[in-house]
Amino acid sequence: xxxxxxxxxxxxxxxxxxxxxxxxxxxxxxxxxxxxxxxxxxxxxxxxxxxxxxxxxxxxxxxxxxxxxxxxxxxxxxxxxxxxxxxxxxxxxxxxxxxxxxxxxxxxxxxxxxxxxxxxxxxxxxxxxxxxxxxxxxxxxxxxxxxxxxxxxxxxxxxxxxxxxxxxxxxxxxxxxxxxxxxxxxxxxxxxxxxxxxxxxxxxxxxxxxxxxxxxxxxxxxxxxxxxxxxxxxxxxxxxxxxxxxxxxxxxxxxxxxxxxxxxxxxxxxxxxxxxxxxxxxxxxxxxxxxxxxxxxxxxxxxxxxxxxxxxxxxxxxxxxxxxxxxxxxxxxxxxxxxxxxxxxxxxxxxxxxxxxxxxxxxxxxxxxxxxxxxxxxxxxxxxxxxxxxxxxxxxxxxxxxxxxxxxxxxxxxxxxxxxxxxxxxxxxxxxxxxxxxxxxxxxxx
Numbered sequence: 001x002x003x004x005x006x007x008x009x010x011x012x013x014x015x016x017x018x019x020x021x022x023x024x025x026x027x028x029x030x031x032x033x034x035x036x037x038x039x040x041x042x043x044x045x046x047x048x049x050x051x052x053x054x055x056x057x058x059x060x061x062x063x064x065x066x067x068x069x070x071x072x073x074x075x076x077x078x079x080x081x082x083x084x085x086x087x088x089x090x091x092x093x094x095x096x097x098x099x100x101x102x103x104x105x106x107x108x109x110x111x112x113x114x115x116x117x118x119x120x121x122x123x124x125x126x127x128x129x130x131x132x133x134x135x136x137x138x139x140x141x142x143x144x145x146x147x148x149x150x151x152x153x154x155x156x157x158x159x160x161x162x163x164x165x166x167x168x169x170x171x172x173x174x175x176x177x178x179x180x181x182x183x184x185x186x187x188x189x190x191x192x193x194x195x196x197x198x199x200x201x202x203x204x205x206x207x208x209x210x211x212x213x214x215x216x217x218x219x220x221x222x223x224x225x226x227x228x229x230x231x232x233x234x235x236x237x238x239x240x241x242x243x244x245x246x247x248x249x250x251x252x253x254x255x256x257x258x259x260x261x262x263x264x265x266x267x268x269x270x271x272x273x274x275x276x277x278x279x280x281x282x283x284x285x286x287x288x289x290x291x292x293x294x295x296x297x298x299x300x301x302x303x304x305x306x307x308x309x310x311x312x313x314x315x316x317x318x319x320x321x322x323x324x325x326x327x328x329x330x331x332x333x334x335x336x337x338x339x340x341x342x343x344x345x346x347x348x349x350x351x352x353x354x355x356x357x358x359x360x361x362x363x364x365x366x367x368x369x370x371x372x373x374x375x376x377x378x379x380x381x382x383x384x385x386x387x388x389x390x391x392x393x394x395x396x397x398x399x400x401x402x403x404x405x406x407x408x409x410x411x412x413x414x415x416x417x418x419x420x421x422x423x424x425x426x427x428x429x430x431x432x433x434x435x436x437x438x439x440x441x442x443x444x445x446x
Contacts, residue, residue: 044075108261111201111225112442113216114188115245116233116397118208119178123169129162135208140244143304165400172403181206183397184233186430187438194439198446201225207245214252217260227261228253229445231438233396235274236336237267238300239308265441269336270343273437278393279347280433282425286348290423291385293350294376295341297394298401299359299368300333308332334369340393360392361401377410381418388414388422396434398427 120131136142136157142149169178176182184204192202201223205216220228232245246264253260268274286293302316309315314328315335322334329335341357344350360373373390380388390410392402407424414422428434 046073046075108227109224110227110229110446111203111220111223112191112195112229112231113213113220113249114184114191114202114204114231114233114438115213115216115249116180116184116204116206117241118206119180119399120166120169121210123166123173123178125163125166128166128169129158131209132158132162132165138208138240138244140247141240143240143301143307168400168404171408172400178399179403180397180399183427183429187397187435190430190432190435191439191442194435195442195446198443200442200446205249207241207248212252213245213248214255217249217252217256221256221260225260226258227263229263229265229442231265231441232267234394235267235340235396236269236297236333236394237308237331238304238333240300240304242267263445265445267336268441269340271437271441273440274428274434275340275343275347277428277431277434277437278344278391281428281431282344282389282391283348285389285423285425286350288387288389288423290387290389290421291354292380292388293345293355294373294388294390295337295344295355295357296360296373296390296392296406297337297340297357297369298392299362299372301364302367302369305332305334305369337394341391344391344393360405373406374410374413377414377419377422378417380414386418386420388419389425390422391425392427396428398429402427 120127136153188204203216203219205213230249232242234241305315308331311328322338325335345355358371358373358376359369362368411422
């Protein structure tokens, strides 16, 4: 159990205006749906502590060594606690820590579902049209009224975009198939081998296209998996990617009479393993000393990030709203992107004045997150920047948006604007350090 809690996590925080804090993962780190310790404070002294076991009915008791450990401490002392400090306390018997976990988890066979966005089955207009129809019919992607979405999709997007997108896909298609699918399968196989000693099945599902999330869950059920760890392969949270993938996983799981227990892993935008892996891929490019580095993330309509701000007063309304994570923007895609870029720059030693953050792949005329990558690239030569390196850390696998949009179109546009050299940093794909990083994320929850 000490190994299980080897990564130190903050236990939570207190709301000043309330006398209770409903947070704190004691004994089980980084479980979004794990039992949490409810703490009651009176005059900044811990008066009571109980486990929230509502998610697990009678499987989890309302107390544990963790709840007893915090009693009589002050709130300041409690805020300083790291979860693994509890496990390592010599006064506790490690075996009792298991009382903070559902007892039957250890008896369930667990499978792993990796989810990525998706890809057409072939680089032709028919296959691309089918893919785009499924993708853009998602109300989390095109979040407008259903009739407007139907008109836009069937009379504007599909008739014109399908053929143009198919042409772009043909530029990046490999003999093995779509790069996104090929790299996804390689990652899945690598992780499967890493977890082989645990006997854990690992399968890839695509939110749109094939292999579907439904077929992936069906495979895991046939393998006898009653518990499924779901890892959406989107580093930064967005309702149109992570949110949609999670919704689809629950929808497909609910089709089974014996519904499997789904456990979701959190977005990993600042997880050390993700940052280390991307830094390892990008370090050779930074060591060539380019004039400037761009961290280009997939774009998102401004209204999407504004909807993620439950206060309605922070996202895109406060200056530098994405620069620092806070309660109001904790689910904000833009804030997650800024955090990823900052962590990568720090890891690689890139000075703040030598890098920029921008957003690509916008669609339509409504405002999207700014600045736009294509416009930033066009301005670089005017600033005397001739050698440019671009990271795309919203993607864990190379795809149309990285290989064609940046690796081909942006290179051409940069040179036309007077630039000399633009290099795209490859995505994580099936890099050994990323394979081990994903396996490590999963091991913490197995």
